[in-house]
Amino acid sequence: MISFGHALAFAGALFVLGLTCVLLHRQILMILIGVEIMLNGASLVFVAASAYWQQVDGQVFALLLMAITAAEVAVALAMVVYLWRRKRTLVADEFNRMRG
Amino acid sequence: MATVLFYILGFTMLAATLLCITRRNPVHAVIYLVAGLFALALMFYLLGAPLVAAWQVIVYAGAIMVLFLFIIMMLGLAPQDVPEGPSWQRWGPLALLSSSIMICTLLLIFKDPMAGQQIDDFYLAPQVLGEALFSRYALAVEIVSFQLLFATIGAYMLGRPLPKGEDQ
Amino acid sequence: MNESLLFLILLLPLFCAVFNMLFGMRLPRLFTEVMAVIGVAGAFVLTLLFWGYAEGDGSRAVLFTWLNSGTLNVSFALNFDRLAAPMTLMVTGVATLIHLYAVGYMREEDDYARFFSLLNLFVFAMLVIVLADNLLVLFLGWEGVGFCSYGLIGFWYRKLENAKAGTKAFLVTRVGDVFLGIAMLWLFALTGTLSISAINAQAALISPGVVIVLSLLLLLGACGKSAQLPLMTWLADAMAGPTPVSALIHAATMVTAGVYLLCRFFPLVSLSAVAMTAITAIGALTAIYAASCAMAQRDIKRVLAYSTMSQVGYMFMAVGAGTVAGAMFHLLTHAFFKAVLFMAAGCIIHLGGGENNIFKMGGLARRGPAELFWVFLAGAVCLAGLPLTGGFFSKDSILLALYTYPDPVYRVFWLIGIVTALLTSFYTFRLVYLVFAGEWRGSGHPHALPLLMRWPLWPLALLGLAGGMFNLPAFLGGGEALHHWYGTMAGRMLTASHDVEWMLAGLAAAIAVVGWFAAHWRYRTYQAPLENALSRFLLSGWQADALVDRFFIRPFNAMALFSWIGCDRTLFDGSLEGLARTATRCGALLLKITTGRLTTYLSAFAWGFLILLGWFLLKLVEGGGH
Numbered sequence: 001m002i003s004f005g006h007a008l009a010f011a012g013a014l015f016v017l018g019l020t021c022v023l024l025h026r027q028i029l030m031i032l033i034g035v036e037i038m039l040n041g042a043s044l045v046f047v048a049a050s051a052y053w054q055q056v057d058g059q060v061f062a063l064l065l066m067a068i069t070a071a072e073v074a075v076a077l078a079m080v081v082y083l084w085r086r087k088r089t090l091v092a093d094e095f096n097r098m099r100g
Numbered sequence: 101m102a103t104v105l106f107y108i109l110g111f112t113m114l115a116a117t118l119l120c121i122t123r124r125n126p127v128h129a130v131i132y133l134v135a136g137l138f139a140l141a142l143m144f145y146l147l148g149a150p151l152v153a154a155w156q157v158i159v160y161a162g163a164i165m166v167l168f169l170f171i172i173m174m175l176g177l178a179p180q181d182v183p184e185g186p187s188w189q190r191w192g193p194l195a196l197l198s199s200s201i202m203i204c205t206l207l208l209i210f211k212d213p214m215a216g217q218q219i220d221d222f223y224l225a226p227q228v229l230g231e232a233l234f235s236r237y238a239l240a241v242e243i244v245s246f247q248l249l250f251a252t253i254g255a256y257m258l259g260r261p262l263p264k265g266e267d268q
Numbered sequence: 269m270n271e272s273l274l275f276l277i278l279l280l281p282l283f284c285a286v287f288n289m290l291f292g293m294r295l296p297r298l299f300t301e302v303m304a305v306i307g308v309a310g311a312f313v314l315t316l317l318f319w320g321y322a323e324g325d326g327s328r329a330v331l332f333t334w335l336n337s338g339t340l341n342v343s344f345a346l347n348f349d350r351l352a353a354p355m356t357l358m359v360t361g362v363a364t365l366i367h368l369y370a371v372g373y374m375r376e377e378d379d380y381a382r383f384f385s386l387l388n389l390f391v392f393a394m395l396v397i398v399l400a401d402n403l404l405v406l407f408l409g410w411e412g413v414g415f416c417s418y419g420l421i422g423f424w425y426r427k428l429e430n431a432k433a434g435t436k437a438f439l440v441t442r443v444g445d446v447f448l449g450i451a452m453l454w455l456f457a458l459t460g461t462l463s464i465s466a467i468n469a470q471a472a473l474i475s476p477g478v479v480i481v482l483s484l485l486l487l488l489g490a491c492g493k494s495a496q497l498p499l500m501t502w503l504a505d506a507m508a509g510p511t512p513v514s515a516l517i518h519a520a521t522m523v524t525a526g527v528y529l530l531c532r533f534f535p536l537v538s539l540s541a542v543a544m545t546a547i548t549a550i551g552a553l554t555a556i557y558a559a560s561c562a563m564a565q566r567d568i569k570r571v572l573a574y575s576t577m578s579q580v581g582y583m584f585m586a587v588g589a590g591t592v593a594g595a596m597f598h599l600l601t602h603a604f605f606k607a608v609l610f611m612a613a614g615c616i617i618h619l620g621g622g623e624n625n626i627f628k629m630g631g632l633a634r635r636g637p638a639e640l641f642w643v644f645l646a647g648a649v650c651l652a653g654l655p656l657t658g659g660f661f662s663k664d665s666i667l668l669a670l671y672t673y674p675d676p677v678y679r680v681f682w683l684i685g686i687v688t689a690l691l692t693s694f695y696t697f698r699l700v701y702l703v704f705a706g707e708w709r710g711s712g713h714p715h716a717l718p719l720l721m722r723w724p725l726w727p728l729a730l731l732g733l734a735g736g737m738f739n740l741p742a743f744l745g746g747g748e749a750l751h752h753w754y755g756t757m758a759g760r761m762l763t764a765s766h767d768v769e770w771m772l773a774g775l776a777a778a779i780a781v782v783g784w785f786a787a788h789w790r791y792r793t794y795q796a797p798l799e800n801a802l803s804r805f806l807l808s809g810w811q812a813d814a815l816v817d818r819f820f821i822r823p824f825n826a827m828a829l830f831s832w833i834g835c836d837r838t839l840f841d842g843s844l845e846g847l848a849r850t851a852t853r854c855g856a857l858l859l860k861i862t863t864g865r866l867t868t869y870l871s872a873f874a875w876g877f878l879i880l881l882g883w884f885l886l887k888l889v890e891g892g893g894h
Contacts, residue, residue: 002106005215007147010110012205014117014140020198021121023871024191029126029172031866033133036164037117040140043156051147051222052214056232059224060240062144062152063233066159067244071251073164077171078255084175085262092866099864197874204881211888 007048015041028083028090032076039069106146113139126177130168137161148222151229271327274346277314277356278395281307285388292381301371304384308367308391312360315353322353328401328465335404342462347401351531351596351757354750355398355524358600362520362607363391365724369611370512372720373618377510383423387516390416394521398528403452403462406529410448413493413522414441420516421509433508440502444492448529451485454478464532471536479536483543486533487550494526494580496554501812503577504561507569511614514569518576519607524599527583531592534759544588545677548670551584552684557810559691563698564806566797567624568613571699574809575651576606578688582666585681589669590760593751597739598666600750601658605650605732611725612644616703618721619714626702627797628711633704635714639722641704646729648700652693652784655777658735663689664776665741671772672764686779693783701791709794741769 018041021034043062050058080090087094116136123129137160144153209215233241284307292300321327326349335342348356370387374380393416396409415438422434456462458478459470471479490496495503503523507514517523530537530547537543558577565571579602586595619636620629633641650659667689670682739750751758797803805811 001218001220002103002146003215004217004219005210005212006107006110007219008209008215009206010114010143012209013114013202016198016202016205017114017117017121019201019874019877020194023194023197023867023874024121026867027126029168030121030129031870033126033129033168034121036160037121037133037136040137040160043152044140044143047144047147047149047152048219050149050224051219052217054220054222056224056229059149059152059229060232060237062149063155063229064237064240064244066152066155068247070159070164071244071248073167074248074251074255075258077167078258080171081175082258082262090175090177095866096864099862197871197878201874201878201881204878204885207885208881208888211885 004048004052008045011041011044011048013041014038014044026091026093028080028092031092032073032080035076036069036073039065102146106143109139109143109146112136113143126172127169130165130172134161134165137165147219148224151224151226271318271321271348272329272331274318274321274327274329274348274399275331277311277318277360278346278392278399280310280314281388281392281395283307285385285392288381288385288388292385297380300381300384304388305364305367305371307388308360309364311391311395312357312364315356315360318348319353319357321348322350326350326352334402339460340456340462342402342404344405345401345463346399347465348399349757350754351592352398354596354600354753355528356395358603359391359394359398359520362603362728363516365728366512366515366520366607366611368720369515369614369724370510372718372722373510373512373614375718379423383420383510386416386419386423387512390420390516390521394525397525401464403455403464403467406464406532407445407448407452410445410489410493410525413525414438414445417441417506417513417517417522420513421506423509423513427508430508433502433505437502437506440499441492444489444499444526447485447492448489451482451489454482454485468533468535471539474536474539476540480540480542483533483537483540484546486529486537487543487547490526490529490584491550492526493529494523494584495577496526496550496581496584497557500554500558500577501809501816504570504573504809507567507573511569511610511617514573515607515610515614518572518610519603523576523580524583524603527580527587527595527599530584530587531595531757534587534592534757537587538590538759541675544590545675546588548585548588548678548681551581551586551588552681552688553581554578555581555585555688556684556691557581559688559695561806561809562695563691564798564803566627566807568616568626568629568699568703569610569624571626571695572606572609572613575609575692575696576602578692579606579651581688582663582685585685586666586669588681589666589673589678591665591669591758593739593748593754593758594662594665594669596754597750598662600738601650601662601732601735604728604735605647605657605659608643608647608725608728608732609651611721611728612640612647615640615717615721615725616644618717620710621713621715623710625710626699628709629703630706630710630794631704631708635708637717637722639726640717643725643729644704645700646733648696650732650735652696653689653776653780654693654784655773655780656736658732658738660776660780661736661739661741664773665739667776668741668764668769668772669760671768686775689776690779690783693780694787697784697787698791701787702794705792706794741773 015038018034018037018039021037022031023034025031025034043065046058046062046065048058050056050062083095084090113136116132116139120129120132120136123132137156141153141156141161144156284303288300288303292303326347329346329348331344331346333341334344367384367387370383374383377383390413393409393412396412397406398409400406400409418434418438420434421437422431425431425434452462455467458474459467461467474482488499492499503517506517509517537547555578558574558581562571562574562578565574579598583595583598583602586592586598616629616632616636617624619632619640623629646657650657653660653663663685667682667685670678670685737749739748741748808814
């Protein structure tokens with residue numbers, strides 16, 4: 001028998017690792033990978049909750065989440081290509097034209 | 101047996117992710133991440149979600165990660181193009197921040213009375229999920245499909261050649 | 269015809285003014301000029317046609333109700349009575365001739381539409397003053413005259429001094445207008461009506477003290493428009509305008525407005541002996557002040573300007589001495605000969621190639637057309653008051669009124685009048701000798717005189733010379749026609765024995781001749797202008813501008829400067845700018861946070877997330893405690 005708390009703990013740990021990845025790296029691709037990890041953590045919460053309550057909804061949301069992630073990745077990677085073409089670099093801090 | 105397998109998979113996943121996020125080279129990072137995602141897909145299966153698990157493998161590990169690899173290769177990121185990885189001086193405050201968040205999260209989880217309870221055996225047949233998806237959640241599916249359409253258009257717009265003079 | 273058609277007299281100049289304003293530049297020049305002349309000449313013809321309405325008690329015509337609010341009921345009423353009719357006839361007649369002259373004078377001016385429409389508007393405004401039966405309507409014309417004089421004096425506004433002269437005329441007369449405005453409001457408060465005839469009818473009911481103050485307010489209002497002390501400084505500078513404008517201002521449309529106002533309110537003003545004395549005193553002082561200034565002037569138009577001031581002073585004296593007929597008599601003859609003098613001066617300036625300085629003229633009797641000399645001389649002898657001219661009779665009747673006034677203090681004013689007459693005769697002939705006698709001392713090339721600048725002078729010169737016929741005194745076998753025409757409005761009947769009248773007339777004639785001889789003796793051969801302190805003092809008009817500058821303009825400027833620098837800039841702007849600077853500094857501090865670096869934002873995000881989690885944890889611990 002799996003403890004619900006443990007499943008959530010795995011999800012939380014995954015999420016925090018993703019967050020650490022986002023904060024740690026300055027390269028846009030790695031930041032995106034961090035975002036993916038965080039989203040996976042969220043998926044795990046949905047699936048675990050679905051199993052805990054014996055309901056279908058959690059899994060539905062996990063699927064929708066996956067679809068939205070796909071959309072997000074499509075745009076984000078297109079943007080990566082765009083930024084690369086503009087500046088020949090993927091270091092996020094180089095794109096600081098919004099500085100006040 | 102399934103329980104033990106779940107915990108083994110969980111720690112495998114965390115280890116793979118940890119390795120992923122500490123890589124300097126994005127190709128290596130993606131490979132580790134794919135490993136982690138496989139483990140996560142198996143965990144989904146163990147939690148009674150065979151369809152989500154299958155899609156996790158197909159969409160995440162199969163499509164999205166391949167997309168990442170594809171972009172890396174398309175841009176031809178030679179090793180010297182890959183920027184300096186995380187400097188070890190940045191680890192200090194980050195480790196503090198991450199561990200604080202981690203502790204807070206875990207505390208929040210385990211303070212809750214639900215945390216101690218067990219997950220009963222559960223298996224959701226793909227037909228049931230499909231029925232739910234196309235009846236109760238039909239509107240959400242439509243919205244998400246539009247989202248995908250817009251993303252396609254957006255990606256296309258971003259991917260067009262730059263107007264002259266906007267290079268650099 | 270019926271009397272409600274009286275408004276046509278007003279409408280015609282107004283229509284032509286508006287027409288020229290709108291279409292003047294698009295139509296052939298001749299059309300604009302013809303419109304301008306027709307506007308005034310038509311009014312003149314209409315006045316003649318309507319003349320019958322003025323007899324008896326006159327005719328009143330209410331055109332429409334202008335304002336109607338509570339007790340305030342202002343109807344646009346016209347009053348064509350025996351006071352207004354001759355004035356209307358004079359204004360339109362003289363203005364017609366001046367318009368004709370202006371057509372010739374402004375031959376080479378490009379901006380003719382503006383000029384002629386303002387000129388017509390000027391006449392319209394003056395006619396409103398003359399015909400108004402309502403004080404507010406009168407005030408409308410009063411302000412219209414002020415505006416038009418501003419626009420016409422500063423007509424050549426590209427030269428700064430012209431524009432300044434226009435502004436000065438506007439502002440100085442505006443001071444008088446304020447007093448008139450106060451008088452108007454007070455009269456309304458007292459009588460509950462703004463109708464002039466109604467106010468005059470109720471005048472006797474107003475308490476004597478208030479009458480004095482009201483009369484003095486009216487007097488100050490009249491002083492502004494008529495350039496009397498202390499509001500006289502604008503008139504000499506008003507010479508900056510084109511000469512037809514000067515002629516119009518001096519003869520027909522502006523300076524006489526003050527005299528006319530006092531005549532209109534004579535039933536009210538005459539109730540107070542104090543006010544009457546004040547009017548006479550103002551008139552006497554202005555007369556001698558202006559005459560003394562005219563003695564030293566070198567600009568031909570300024571000499572004439574000061575002479576106007578002086579002659580209007582006589583008219584004030586006449587009102588003060590209680591004879592409206594005398595004032596109007598002098599007003600009419602003065603209008604004729606002053607229009608002649610100004611228009612002839614315009615011709616002289618034209619002939620001298622734009623030279624204004626009389627010390628750089630001379631010999632014009634031979635140099636110019638002979639008729640110009642005779643016409644100017646006709647105007648000059650009228651101004652000087654040589655016997656049997658119109659100016660002689662009108663001035664004489666004023667001096668008689670002063671002499672016969674019961675109050676002994678009027679003898680002083682009479683003496684001032686005599687002295688002024690002497691000075692007038694002297695400076696008039698000084699002008700004649702300097703301009704016409706001797707050799708040409710100028711350098712300018714003469715311009716040709718168009719015919720239109722020559723013949724309008726003749727009728728006016730003849731009217732000026734023969735003006736005495738209007739009101740020939742009884743002792744000369746005359747019928748005193750003007751006096752009888754005014755009837756009850758004429759004011760005090762001048763009762764004096766024929767001996768006294770003969771004595772006064774002889775004295776006036778002698779004075780005029782003495783002045784002539786003095787001028788002849790001094791200026792028969794050319795004399796360079798004196799350069800002593802007295803002549804400089806007189807040349808500057810007794811330093812009046814400097815006094816105004818010292819006591820009004822500079823304190824005002826200092827106050828304004830204090831308000832600007834001290835209050836506005838330092839206090840208000842300073843505090844506001846201080847606030848703004850503080851806000852900017854705060855903004856600059858915040859600006860440092862926006863680095864534009866993604867990693868900064870992300871870590872800030874994460875720290876915020878941690879705080880949120882901590883908050884939840886805290887809540888949970890607290891909740892668990894219960």
